Amino acid sequence: MLDLDMTPYAAFVWPAWGVSALVLAALTARAVVASRKWKRELARLEADPTPEAADTNRPQVARSAIGPKERPQAAQGAVGPKE
Amino acid sequence: MIHTLTLSDLTVSRGERRLFHDLDLTLRAGEVLALTGANGAGKTSLLRAIAGLLRPDAGTVGFQDGDGNPLDERQARGREVHFLGHLDGLKGGRTAREELGFQCDWLGHTQYGLDHAVEAFGLKPLLDLEVRRLSAGQRRRLAMGRLVGSPRALWLLDEPMAPLDARWREAFAEQMQRHLDADGLIVAAVHDPLPLPTRTLDLGALT
């Protein structure tokens, strides 16, 4: 049955388990808090689109290029040689 | 031997900020391209991307030889490209002769080229001085020595003339003309226009 009497080694077993529980709880809390924070922040940013619709300049960082490669702006080639 | 430089769909950003995107450009032997645009428009980054020192987000930098077949990028940059940035790579503690000698040895030089470089940029009186004793203009002329000492097809210059006085600007312009006549290519980031017929690319207008 559950034996919580650690008599001779109580000073070692409980701190070991206690600190382990503490650290694991801290890790969990930190992960969950951060997750919620950025989830909320992202929802807020995506909820009210930026002044001009957020689809023209598709950022490459977080979104892989799906669909045909876009060329949002005709490249400005070099101006002809100046006489 | 690089005869043509081709940029296709080149996109470069610094950190989170995108400098320019989908840049297409072809530069042939004998042509010089002047890059203009405000500070931070990406002139230096474009030069570094061409030199292979900066990895573009997208697009390619291509080198072709006389009859158009592409050259291996690594090979071309290792043998045919000069990059002269704001920082000249000279070591203050060593003498000008040692540094010019190292830079030309490292990039592959002709003995004739070395003497020509010293004569072209009036480096003879400076050779035995330690680099840290040279003025900004003198250091720039010393750094330019390698452009003539180790003949290479493509010059990438970042505001080359800035520290030079009128006399040496003209001398350098003459060296550039000489390089172009010898089927060389030049891409130079400049603030004031070059004394040569150039094509210009205004990076400010691209973003």
Place this chain on the structure above:
Amino acid sequence: MSRRDLDQEPRPPGLRGATRVLLERELDLAWGGGGGPLLACGFFACLTAILPLAAGGDPRTLGPVAGGVAWLALALASLLSLERLFERDMEDGGLDLLALGHLSLEQVVLIKALAQWVAVGLPLALTAPVAALALGLPASLTPLVALTALIGGAGFAFTGALGAALALGAKRGGLLIAVVVLPLFIPPVVFGAGALERAGSDQPVGPALALLCAYVLFAAVIAPFAGAAAVRNAQG
């Protein structure tokens, strides 16, 4: 006067030429400006002197740790000039020039590591026996101390060069290199000091030396590639 009528094509320095040229310059930079190898030896001597002052000069306490401390001092002394290896070139634009030479960046990292080995490793390998003697190591072991220090020095140079490349452009470069590199220095220290330990108790030294050489070869393969990747990352 077009380029074509220059009398010869540019003479590529070829592998040997470029290697020699870069090696000479690196050594000149490392040993130039006075000091030369004395700096590394001086640091080694300081470390060796501090221990008896800290732990008492009694040979009975120092004797058994003499080999180990000599190796500790060797590892720390090797850390000395690692920051100089790439950071200076990054600051003055030399790295861009080195990247555009005939040699690949991997070869450049290899040569710089070799230069570090010669500039710092060699003098240290000559000082190590003296330090070990001073700390009470039996005289018969001194040739072994020098040999292991020389081989281990190469391992420190290669792994150290990788650490220097990784810390390029980082704040607190010197300290960062130590934190990044010292865990990777553990094998050479263990094998090197272990060889002395074995020799001290008349056991065969062969396996320890073999392991030390294995580590050096391993580092010589990893460091150039990882180092070049780190340099390219910091450069562009």
Place this chain on the structure above:
Amino acid sequence: MFGLSNPQRFMAFTGPLTPVLWGLAALLLGVGAWLSFSVPADYQQGDTVRIMFVHVPAAVWGLGAYAALGVSSFFALVFRHALADAAARAAALPGAAFTALALFTGSLWGQPMWGTWWVWDARLTSVLVLFLFYLGYMALRASIDDEQKAGRAAAVLGLVGLINLPIVKFSVDWWNTLHQPASFLTPGSSGLDPVYLAPFLTMLAAYGALFAALWLTAIRTEIRRRRVMTLRARQAQEA
């Protein structure tokens, strides 16, 4: 892994999976703890054997986390995936925390046996060295301002660390045969009384599930953070 390299598919796939992992971890931890305290005390070690149930899993998953970090670094380096970099970054903190826990519980466990808070035996020293690897990794990532450059430098170190780990472990074991401290106790490996197997394996699985949950949650958070940073940067650009 390739299918998941696309942030969209990764988020969709791990969306339902993460809560399941959190639940599993909680369940296993509860059962494991209960089992750990309901098995009889060891005739030799007494109750200190219960410390093993938190010590060994922490050490094992500290190493597991570094493996995850190393493999992610490989993908980040070779395939330049922002996701792989996020995965490596996300594995660092839990891994370091687990390793630190292993050190702490290890010394607590050793004290009654050997009478000193720290013994330089092969296993504890290896865990300490692993912790140094984590310190180096996190120090490097923290010292470089540009996030992208920090990511790639850390990826190189993560991969080099992963390759060096077995060598360092071997050198520590080899060193251990040289200086043979009286470490007659080789915990966790030989002579584990079968009755202790149940709590040990449960706790091992519990730590594993917890690491997976922490890791996935951190990666998902990182993807959202970078998406927010991009949106903010673009807003700033337009403003």
